[in-house]
Amino acid sequence: MTVAGRRDVGRTILVIEEEPYYLWAALSARVDRGTAYVRSSTPDQLRAVWTGCRPWPWLVVGATRSLPEGLPQLLGGHPIPVYWHGPAPAGLPGRPRSFGDWQQLVSALEGLRDLSVNGVRLLRNRGLVAPDGGFATGVPEIEGLLAAPEDGLAAVLDVDRVRRQLEINHLPLDVASEDGWVRLVAR
Amino acid sequence: MGEARGQVRAPCQALVLEDDPEQMATITRAMREVHLEALPCRTPDQALNKLVFYQPVLAVLDLDMSLAPDHSSSVDDVLLRLYQYFGGCFVLVYSVRSDDILERKKVEAVHPLAMFVSKQDGVDQLVDRIRRLMGVRFGDLVVRQGMTFHEPSGDVYPHRIGVSLILGATLNQEVVLDDTDAKAARRMKAWLDRVGSSVRIVDHGRRCYALHVVDQSDRWANGGRAMA
Numbered sequence: 520m521t522v523a524g525r526r527d528v529g530r531t532i533l534v535i536e537e538e539p540y541y542l543w544a545a546l547s548a549r550v551d552r553g554t555a556y557v558r559s560s561t562p563d564q565l566r567a568v569w570t571g572c573r574p575w576p577w578l579v580v581g582a583t584r585s586l587p588e589g590l591p592q593l594l595g596g597h598p599i600p601v602y603w604h605g606p607a608p609a610g611l612p613g614r615p616r617s618f619g620d621w622q623q624l625v626s627a628l629e630g631l632r633d634l635s636v637n638g639v640r641l642l643r644n645r646g647l648v649a650p651d652g653g654f655a656t657g658v659p660e661i662e663g664l665l666a667a668p669e670d671g672l673a674a675v676l677d678v679d680r681v682r683r684q685l686e687i688n689h690l691p692l693d694v695a696s697e698d699g700w701v702r703l704v705a706r
Numbered sequence: 707m708g709e710a711r712g713q714v715r716a717p718c719q720a721l722v723l724e725d726d727p728e729q730m731a732t733i734t735r736a737m738r739e740v741h742l743e744a745l746p747c748r749t750p751d752q753a754l755n756k757l758v759f760y761q762p763v764l765a766v767l768d769l770d771m772s773l774a775p776d777h778s779s780s781v782d783d784v785l786l787r788l789y790q791y792f793g794g795c796f797v798l799v800y801s802v803r804s805d806d807i808l809e810r811k812k813v814e815a816v817h818p819l820a821m822f823v824s825k826q827d828g829v830d831q832l833v834d835r836i837r838r839l840m841g842v843r844f845g846d847l848v849v850r851q852g853m854t855f856h857e858p859s860g861d862v863y864p865h866r867i868g869v870s871l872i873l874g875a876t877l878n879q880e881v882v883l884d885d886t887d888a889k890a891a892r893r894m895k896a897w898l899d900r901v902g903s904s905v906r907i908v909d910h911g912r913r914c915y916a917l918h919v920v921d922q923s924d925r926w927a928n929g930g931r932a933m934a
Contacts, residue, residue, distance in 0.1 A: 524790035525882045528818050529914070544807045552878035558818055559811055571818070644880040644916055646908070652920070656910050 526573055529644040530555045530662060532628065533568065533576035535587050537561055542582045542604060545625050553643040554632040562587035569593050574659050578602065578666060580628070582621070586610045596675025598663035598701065602628065613673035634665055637691050637705035641665070647690065655688035664694070664703045671695070671702030717743040718852040718866045720764040720836075721795070723753045723784060725774035729829060733766055733800075736833040740840035741852035749777035753784045761887075762795050763869050764839065766832065768825075769801040769809070782816050789817040793882025793913070794870030796839070798823055800832050819879055840869075842876040845905040845919040849873070854894075856901040863897050865890045871907065875917040883913050891915050 532555045534543040543559040550557055555577055560568035565587050569576065575597045581587065586608040594601070594612055601607075601615035604624050618624035634641055638650030646656040647665070655661070660681050664672065678694050678701070685692050685706075693706040720742040724730040727748075734744035745760055747753040750771065756762075765788055769781050788795055797820040803809040804824040813820050823832045840849055847868075848855050854868030855861070867883065867890040874881040883891055895907045908916050 525793050526912070529880050529910075538808070540807055540811050543811070547810075556818060559814055564815075568815075642908075643875075643878060643918065645910055645914075654908055654918070656908065 527571055528556045528558075530577045530641075531572040532557045532578045532580060533560060533572055534558065534580045534582070535560050535562060535565060535590070536582035536604075542580065542621055542624070545621070546580065546628060549625050549629045551632060554641060565589060565593070575599060577659070577662060578628070578631075580604070580624070581607070581611075581615075584608065598660050598667065598672045598674040598676060600663065600666050600668065600672060614668070614670070616668060631666060636665055636703050639665065639690050639692055647688070649689045650691060651689060653689055655684075655690060658684050658688065661685065661690070661692070661703070664701065667702055669702070671700040673699055674701045675699075676701055717741055718764075718869050719743045719745055719760050719762040720766065721745045721747065721753060721756060721760070721762040721788075723747045723750065723765070723767045723781065724800075725749070725768060725771050729768070732829045733832065733836075736836050737764075740837055742836075742840065749774045750779040750781050750784050751777045754779055754787060757784075757787055757792065761792065761866070763866050763873065764836070765792075765795050765797045766800050766836075767797060767820075769799060769803055769813070785813065785817040785820065789819070791884075793884075794867060794874075794887060796870075796873050796877060796879070797821065798832070798835065801825055821877070839873060842872055844872045844875045844917060846903055847872055847905055847917075856898075856903055859901045861897075861901045863894055865894065867891055868894055871915060871917050874915075880910060880914045880916045883915060885913075888913055888915075 536542050540559055546557045562583055578600050580602045582604040591612050603615045603617045604621045607615040607617050640648045642648050642654055646654055678696050681694050691706050692703045695702050695704045720737045722733050722744050725748055730746055734746055737744040745756045747756055788797055797817055799813055799820050800823045802825040804822040823835055842849050846857050848857055849869050849872050854863040867887050870881050898905055904920050905917050906920055908918055
């Protein structure tokens with residue numbers, strides 16, 4: 520058997536929290552695996568678990584009072600929407616969506632299954648479905664942008680490369696970039 | 707003409723790691739009922755040894771090995787081996803601790819895709835789960851007698867990889883294959899074309915594969931657990 524070990528599980532929501540892991544348990548039960556796998560990390564485990572979410576987590580959900588060490592560096596310029604239960608800790612880049620009520624947070628993420636921008640939808644586990652039914656795979660930047668809030672994400676992207684991916688995969692979308700904020704728009 | 711005709715076909719296998727002989731007997735009987743060859747193991751050492759020689763499509767693991775004979779490896783070692791190297795094997799953790807969030811978190815850290823059945827619900831729940839898994843339907847394909855059937859034509863794809871891919875699709879898990887199994891997946895792709903199936907194999911790269919129903923690629927199994 521010529522096998523390198525499995526390195527990831529597909530599109531992932533990474534939940535960072537301490538015991539008793541109630542948010543991870545709730546999201547695991549409510550977000551179906553076709554939308555994303557829900558993985559759990561304590562702040563101490565963050566770097567190790569992050570490496571199992573290749574190329575990076577689709578979404579990050581936090582529930583800690585203080586900023587997990589290394590999280591801003593791991594988020595870097597990747598297009599990763601960030602959700603937080605409670606006030607987002609200082610030092611978190613971008614505009615994380617904060618929820619005082621964890622059940623509202625869970626409901627918001629549960630609705631991601633129905634994401635659609637100009638007819639482009641999530642493909643089960645990873646990738647996208649074009650309006651013509653074609654599959655686009657290997658497009659994690661676009662998957663992240665698809666899940667971005669309306670005002671976009673603070674991300675450092677090679678916009679030309681993303682536009683080429685959109686074109687090659689017949690995705691009727693374009694990238695709008697302004698002041699470091701990036702979002703998908705209908706084309 | 708069914709693919710299986712004229713071929714000697716080895717049954718799909720299921721690894722069972724259970725230290726209680728009574729439970730083991732019930733589980734292996736359930737495996738036989740659904741045409742799976744059980745690979746019974748009373749210790750993690752035995753399970754790791756079986757994994758050197760066999761490639762199961764299903765694994766049932768008890769977390770508590772207190773009744774097991776002497777052993778040096780742990781259930782975590784088995785979970786890790788299954789996660790890393792057996793991407794076509796679906797894992798059911800069958801334990802009295804299955805309902806405990808902290809226990810699930812520990813398992814998730816080792817095998818993020820493992821599913822749970824509580825021993826407190828009784829062995830019948832597990833048997834029912836195994837039966838449902840081995841009778842799943844995806845598009846015009848169905849798993850029956852441990853094989854993949856194309857229902858409209860009655861044609862059969864005999865390789866275990868067909869079963870793994872259908873289980874993956876119904877459980878909303880992609881399947882990671884080694885080089886040999888990837889060849890079998892390519893043969894299955896040709897078979898799907900030949901029988902005119904509505905199901906397509908999507909290669910996600912890095913040896914990750916998934917099935918999708920043409921024109922229904924945005925519809926997937928609801929809940930990941932409830933379906934099978």
